[in-house]
Amino acid sequence: ASFVERFRLEASSAAGLSHPNIVSIYDRGSWDGTYYIAMEYLEGKTLKEIIEQEGPLAPERAVGYAEQILKAARFAHSRSIIHRDLKPQNVIVGPDGRARGT
Secondary structure (H helix, E strand, O other): OHHHHHHHHHHHHHHOOOOOOEOOEEEEEEEOOEEEEEEOOOOOEEHHHHHHHHOOOOHHHHHHHHHHHHHHHHHHHHOOOOOOOOOHHHEEEOOOOOEEEO
């Protein structure tokens, strides 16, 4: 019960965020006893996939991704939202090089 309530609260809070480095959330709810979040579809790969496929990234590229994700985290934190699971698997990098947190 506490997990479900925390999920609902976090989904509602995240749905209010609008930032170039944060994936948009369109809807949240439950269906047939399963809770869901409907997010924007993004072309690209996770940062984890990029690291696994390409190996260590050039410092400039790695710093560029880090800056983008930190901007997203700062924006969320300024609205009293903490991600709690920030990791390469939760970052999508689009074909244009823009990193977005999920």
